[in-house]
Amino acid sequence: MLHLRLISPAEKTDDVIRLIEGTIGTAHLCVLPGAARSPAGDVVLCDVAREAGDDLLSGLQRLGLETAGSIAVDDVGLLLSKRAEKAEKEAPGEPADAVLWEHLTDATHEESTLSVTYLMFITLATMIAACGVVLDNSILIVGAMAVGPEFGPLAGVSTAVVQRRPRLALRSVTALLVGFAVAMAVTVGFSLFMDAVGLFTEAKLEGDRPQTGFVYAPDWFSFVVAVLAGAAGTLSLTSAKSGALVGVAISVTTIPAAANAAVALSYGDTVQTWGSTEQLLLNLLGITLAGVLTLAAQKRFWAGQHKRLRRPTAP
Structure with a gap:
């Protein structure tokens, strides 16, 4: 109630x-x-x-x-x-x-705000993921996915499209673009520093990476998983049962792909940089598309329920 x-x-x-x-x-x-x-x-x-x-x-x-x-x-x-x-x-x-549309709009508006805290979270997540891709450590990758705050702006874009809120769309897109740009730029500098002190090496990045090589090799499975995760994440935001959002966060490779692109860029590896960028864009597209379709389906369903919420008036 x-x-x-x-x-x-x-x-x-x-x-x-x-x-x-x-x-x-x-x-x-x-x-x-x-x-x-x-x-x-x-x-x-x-x-x-x-x-x-x-x-x-x-x-x-x-x-x-x-x-x-x-x-x-x-x-x-x-x-x-x-x-x-x-x-x-x-x-x-x-x-x-049930979906409370005003609550959803308010929540996504808050989550898609370009704040210092948001930038710190996405930057720290990308730096953690950078350590994960260089060390080929899946635990660090999962940790970075859980820390990353990027699903908030993605949900904001989906909500803005369905609810026709251009200001929310602009706010969310700005948070995404600026957030990833800042995070990747800082991670490039972080990678150069780690290389200078001998903790990162180009050989580790270019070597066999069975645990993390997928972040720069996008395929149809990447898009399918992103769509499924986007639908699950949207449902977790609109439902009273919202415990699934953390699971969604660790099922998509937005942060790891951004991190791999940044590390590869620091070493001048254009192949991995471009492959990781494709992976990042593919995931962003899949999550947003799934979010829009899920919210549109929910809106259509509840529109049919509204006429059943009025009590019959006395004659």
Whole structure:
């Protein structure tokens, strides 16, 4: 269940109440007239099944409540109520399948922000992966994949396409381009330093690398895995069950490919540099394409459910 805390101008409260009462899957409606001070208005509280949450939030936005008042949404970890159980049964679909589009947009907006922290994470991940490719160490590669924050901007691009949010798209693409550019540039310098102190050698990079050679040899399997991982990652972001995202992070080779390209560039190996760049672009394309298709399918599915969320009006 979701708990909504609304601040409504007095002249809009009746419309807000009608909307809540007319939405299937709502329960525990409370109205506190004049309780809000900033902004001034009434406080309206209610619980709503997650499956009906997006429809109700859209209706509240159409009433202008986010401009004239406020809309706060919290996940309820535990709610003991027969009325709540009845509301969840009435709402179509399953809670784990429901998508809160405003929450998704807000989350991807935050994850795709080009911040110092984001740049540090993607740079450190690329440097760790650089050690992994030179040492042919799959454990370091997996660790770098888990640290990399690049899925946030990729999810932002997919969300922006489906939701038609050009600003989010620009923000996400900027984070991706600048993030990888900075990370790879720093990793080139890191590689030169490691070579100077004798920890990296060109012979190690050019030698037989059974554990990590795949990062500069893209093929159709690379694209297929990226598509599958993109779909799984998108589902983990939209679902109430989001524990799969770490598994997604360690199944794609964006960070390792960027790292291998940077190390190869530091040694002037254009073959590995280009192969790694192709691997990187192939993964980015596959994840984004899968994200767009997954979100579009979810949006189409829930659009068909919305007409079932309205209570029949009395004759």
